[in-house]
Amino acid sequence: MAKLVLNCTVNGEPAEVLVQPWDTLLDALRERMGLTGPKEGCGTGDCGACTVHLDGKPIASCLLLAMQARGHVVLTIEGLGRPGALHPLQDAFVRHGVPQCGFCIPGVLMAAAALLTENPHPTEEEIRYGIAGSLCRCTGYTKMLAAITETAGAAAGRRS
Amino acid sequence: MSTVMKTTRDVKGIGLSIPRPDGPEKVTGQVQYVADLSPRGLLHAKLLRSPHAHARILRIDVSRARALPGVRAVLTAADIPELKRKAPTRAHAVLAIDRVVFAGQPVAAVAADEPAIAEEALDLIDVQYEVLPVSADPLEAMKPGAPPVADAGTEADTSEAQAHGSVAGVTTEAKPAKAVNISQQARIQRGDVAKGFAESDVVIEKTYRVPMVHQGYLEPHAVLAQWDTTGFLTLWSSTQGSFNTRSEVADVLELSENRIKVIPMECGGGFGGKIRALCEPITAILARATGRPVRYVMTRREELEAGMPAPQVIIRLKTGVKRDGTLMAIEGEAVLESGAFSGAVLAVSGVFLASLYLWPSFDVKGFEVLTHKPSIAAYRAPVAPQTIFAIDSQMEQLAKAIGVDPVEFRLRHLQREGDKMANGQPWLSNGGAEVLTRLAEHPLWKKRAEWKASSPKGRLRGTGLSLGGWLGGLQPTGATVRLNPDGSVQVLTGQVDIAGTNIALAQIAATAYGIDVDKVRITTGDTDVAPMTGLSAGSKTIYTVGVAVMEAAKDARNQTLEIAAKELEASVHDLEIDNEKVVVRGVPDKGITLAQIGKKGNLYMSKVQPVLGVSHPAFSQQAPAFCAQLAKIEIDPETGEVTLHDFVVVQDVGKAINPLAIEGQMQGGAVQSLGMALTEALVYDDKARLTNPSLLDYRKLTSADLPNIETIIVEKPSPHGPFGARGVGEPPIVPAPAAIANAIEDATGVRLTELPLTSERIALAIASAT
Numbered sequence: 026m027a028k029l030v031l032n033c034t035v036n037g038e039p040a041e042v043l044v045q046p047w048d049t050l051l052d053a054l055r056e057r058m059g060l061t062g063p064k065e066g067c068g069t070g071d072c073g074a075c076t077v078h079l080d081g082k083p084i085a086s087c088l089l090l091a092m093q094a095r096g097h098v099v100l101t102i103e104g105l106g107r108p109g110a111l112h113p114l115q116d117a118f119v120r121h122g123v124p125q126c127g128f129c130i131p132g133v134l135m136a137a138a139a140l141l142t143e144n145p146h147p148t149e150e151e152i153r154y155g156i157a158g159s160l161c162r163c164t165g166y167t168k169m170l171a172a173i174t175e176t177a178g179a180a181a182g183r184r185s
Numbered sequence: 186m187s188t189v190m191k192t193t194r195d196v197k198g199i200g201l202s203i204p205r206p207d208g209p210e211k212v213t214g215q216v217q218y219v220a221d222l223s224p225r226g227l228l229h230a231k232l233l234r235s236p237h238a239h240a241r242i243l244r245i246d247v248s249r250a251r252a253l254p255g256v257r258a259v260l261t262a263a264d265i266p267e268l269k270r271k272a273p274t275r276a277h278a279v280l281a282i283d284r285v286v287f288a289g290q291p292v293a294a295v296a297a298d299e300p301a302i303a304e305e306a307l308d309l310i311d312v313q314y315e316v317l318p319v320s321a322d323p324l325e326a327m328k329p330g331a332p333p334v335a336d337a338g339t340e341a342d343t344s345e346a347q348a349h350g351s352v353a354g355v356t357t358e359a360k361p362a363k364a365v366n367i368s369q370q371a372r373i374q375r376g377d378v379a380k381g382f383a384e385s386d387v388v389i390e391k392t393y394r395v396p397m398v399h400q401g402y403l404e405p406h407a408v409l410a411q412w413d414t415t416g417f418l419t420l421w422s423s424t425q426g427s428f429n430t431r432s433e434v435a436d437v438l439e440l441s442e443n444r445i446k447v448i449p450m451e452c453g454g455g456f457g458g459k460i461r462a463l464c465e466p467i468t469a470i471l472a473r474a475t476g477r478p479v480r481y482v483m484t485r486r487e488e489l490e491a492g493m494p495a496p497q498v499i500i501r502l503k504t505g506v507k508r509d510g511t512l513m514a515i516e517g518e519a520v521l522e523s524g525a526f527s528g529a530v531l532a533v534s535g536v537f538l539a540s541l542y543l544w545p546s547f548d549v550k551g552f553e554v555l556t557h558k559p560s561i562a563a564y565r566a567p568v569a570p571q572t573i574f575a576i577d578s579q580m581e582q583l584a585k586a587i588g589v590d591p592v593e594f595r596l597r598h599l600q601r602e603g604d605k606m607a608n609g610q611p612w613l614s615n616g617g618a619e620v621l622t623r624l625a626e627h628p629l630w631k632k633r634a635e636w637k638a639s640s641p642k643g644r645l646r647g648t649g650l651s652l653g654g655w656l657g658g659l660q661p662t663g664a665t666v667r668l669n670p671d672g673s674v675q676v677l678t679g680q681v682d683i684a685g686t687n688i689a690l691a692q693i694a695a696t697a698y699g700i701d702v703d704k705v706r707i708t709t710g711d712t713d714v715a716p717m718t719g720l721s722a723g724s725k726t727i728y729t730v731g732v733a734v735m736e737a738a739k740d741a742r743n744q745t746l747e748i749a750a751k752e753l754e755a756s757v758h759d760l761e762i763d764n765e766k767v768v769v770r771g772v773p774d775k776g777i778t779l780a781q782i783g784k785k786g787n788l789y790m791s792k793v794q795p796v797l798g799v800s801h802p803a804f805s806q807q808a809p810a811f812c813a814q815l816a817k818i819e820i821d822p823e824t825g826e827v828t829l830h831d832f833v834v835v836q837d838v839g840k841a842i843n844p845l846a847i848e849g850q851m852q853g854g855a856v857q858s859l860g861m862a863l864t865e866a867l868v869y870d871d872k873a874r875l876t877n878p879s880l881l882d883y884r885k886l887t888s889a890d891l892p893n894i895e896t897i898i899v900e901k902p903s904p905h906g907p908f909g910a911r912g913v914g915e916p917p918i919v920p921a922p923a924a925i926a927n928a929i930e931d932a933t934g935v936r937l938t939e940l941p942l943t944s945e946r947i948a949l950a951i952a953s954a955t
């Protein structure tokens with residue numbers, strides 16, 4: 026089958042890539058654009074490791090066909106921040122010693138970033154449900170909660 | 186291996202909560218796992234797996250698959266000359282030869298330009314099976330006449346037990362004649378149990394069951410293989426031990442180990458499931474057949490159906506006690522279901538059952554049984570959570586039955602340092618009593634009666650605790666420490682850093698050398714460059730590699746001081762390292778910088794040797810490490826739903842090298858333990874096929890299921906660990922199942938003995954008790 030042209034915005038830049046009709050957005054990002062930050066932990070929408078933002082909303086990129094992103098705005102972990110210019114959530118994750126194996130971390134951070142955009146002052150309960158789509162096998166989530174809570178608090182502090 | 190280091194001043198080193206230096210790369214998606222690698226010419230591998238748990242392969246036709254455009258190789262066992270009919274381990278069973286022994290066993294392999302093409306090729310392979318009867322239940326499989334799993338009986342594979350440094354001295358018995366699926370058995374015995382029970386006032390007998398569970402690492406197994414034109418193989422692997430991977434692959438492929446390089450990539454979790462080789466051999470063979478780099482990444486479904494989970498464990502225990510609380514006798518047996526290949530750690534179970542508490546008489550048997558299921562591997566403190574679930578539940582019930590305080594009861598009978606374990610060896614120094622005592626002082630334990638009394642209408646509240654531990658693993662290992670020409674320090678090991686152990690090793694090097702940790706860089710080398718290094722397993726990274734790093738750093742320090750002594754014309758004994766400078770004590774102006782010493786070791790025509798500290802120790806003394814956990818819960822008796830309100834973990838770590846990283850281990854281990862307690866099970870049908878091969882149906886705990894996990898670190902120094910440290914990784918996965926079962930009994934009066942303690946089981950138990 027002939028490849029298709031996917032045009033969309035990825036991490037603030039216009040992107041044009043050839044994809045297979047059956048490629049998921051995750052495949053397109055990882056295999057066709059070299060953005061390997063989003064991870065595949067299940068491929069069936071159950072683990073959250075592949076979470077990216079589509080028009081600002083968190084989605085499981087393993088469940089979306091690449092061509093469904095045509096004309097949309099995609100943000101991956103690579104676009105959230107980079108070493109030397111970390112997003113406040115990323116910075117808090119590092120300081121709180123959250124990452125162990127690290128495989129879940131890109132997905133958790135994208136879920137958390139979307140949560141704080143939607144709801145800048147979440148309760149602990151809201152954070153717990155906000156990242157519940159992301160499985161982490163290493164950390165027990167406690168330090169994640171602390172890092173996200175601190176970031177939300179700090180953001181609130183800056184605003185007032 | 187002394188525990189007291191003389192440092193000349195306080196450097197930034199051990200004891201500090203320093204975040205791992207690769208954190209920024211981890212949170213930005215920059216670290217590379219195997220699946221992130223795409224070398225030029227990359228091919229993708231897929232495996233055709235048997236849908237049957239036990240079948241004879243009558244015919245395989247791959248011609249249509251081979252003809253598919255984009256397919257570069259289709260292999261069956263017939264194409265691989267190294268394969269042996271009787272595979273001694275799972276790694277050797279690369280592709281099934283004429284019989285499959287578990288559902289999900291690979292029978293053919295494809296390499297193609299795209300994953301989708303490889304998958305299409307799988308559909309074009311035609312396999313004819315003759316389905317055979319299965320052994321799906323370990324208790325049935327033990328009986329004479331059960332469908333046999335191994336071809337001609339089976340051999341015990343105890344290498345896992347050795348890697349985890351478990352217990353020697355448990356006697357192995359010859360198996361009864363016709364029980365073909367019993368692959369190992371052992372018995373530990375002391376005293377007269379019949380007399381003990383006769384003299385007991387209370388005898389309790391229960392059977393505990395823990396199903397097979399998956400380690401659950403989020404990154405599925407992955408490997409990339411490439412050969413060069415001289416026949417040298419490079420493997421990029423997600424492994425807990427690159428040297429072990431190299432040995433296993435060399436053995437399967439009949440290659441010399443120095444013809445293989447294993448590059449350990451970032452490992453997305455292992456927990457024991459990435460020790461043994463699994464898909465490395467077939468990936469290497471596909472790369473050899475195609476002359477191209479081949480990448481194989483398991484799907485989650487393959488992980489669950491055909492990974493290497495933890496064994497199902499069934500433990501029957503009969504225990505007797507006198508009214509005054511005197512323990513009299515324990516008798517029972519543990520059955521470990523290992524799937525299609527031997528490899529369970531039988532001895533750990535026996536030692537914990539018979540000698541965590543002091544029984545005057547015991548008689549405990551252990552059996553490893555093969556069934557037509559995927560073969561098992563280690564899972565964080567292999568068999569300890571299952572065993573502690575049984576023995577701790579039993580202790581709690583005995584205490585209740587005679588009306589004594591359950592903590593005092595445990596403390597009264599807990600074996601202490603020097604007491605004899607069931608295998609005759611003495612218990613080594615440990616903090617078992619300390620962590621339990623500490624937990625019993627916690628306000629949540631002291632106020633448990635108030636919590637229970639505060640139950641709102643239609644809810645039941647309870648509190649439970651449990652004590653468990655791990656004996657500690659050992660493995661020879663190596664490290665080097667160099668002084669660079671700019672005065673910075675470089676540590677090299679082959680240690681795979683999964684949880685953040687490298688920062689702790691760097692802290693050890695810093696303190697031992699006498700320089701701030703920011704001046705220390707630590708590297709994990711591949712098998713070509715690193716000194717031989719053990720597995721990231723058995724809670725032994727800091728305990729053993731930490732010693733190697735400490736000794737290598739001391740060696741480098743001594744060399745540094747000797748060079749300085751010559752340069753300064755002073756005695757080594759008068760020198761100290763202060764602020765990156767070697768100075769003569771009391772003469773602050775007389776000194777030489779580490780950079781000057783480092784440069785002399787690298788200057789053209791220099792006569793000064795470069796500083797190279799080396800250590801490659803072997804070990805004989807384990808350091809048992811204990812953990813006590815408390816659960817405060819609320820139950821809806823109608824639905825059986827459990828809400829966890831609080832969870833506390835108290836653990837003896839000997840010496841906390843990096844408290845931040847240790848807390849992370851304690852919290853993560855506790856949540857895996859809670860998953861085993863509450864939700865996780867690989868569920869098989871009567872044809873031994875997995876019925877829940879997805880993360881939707883294999884339920885792991887999420888952030889929404891849990892409270893914050895409170896951690897309390899206890900430090901009872903170990904005699905031989907670096908700076909007194911003990912192993913940290915495994916103990917926290919041990920106690921939660923018993924703690925939760927004890928809490929459920931406190932809340933409802935019902936005792937549950939089969940994991941996971943699902944809502945359904947709890948509701949049914951409550952309903953049938955009333």
Ligand code: FES
Binds near residue numbers: 068
């Ligand atoms: S990979 Fe998409 S949810 Fe798991």
Ligand code: FES
Binds near residue numbers: 124125
């Ligand atoms: S850090 Fe390993 S899965 Fe979250």
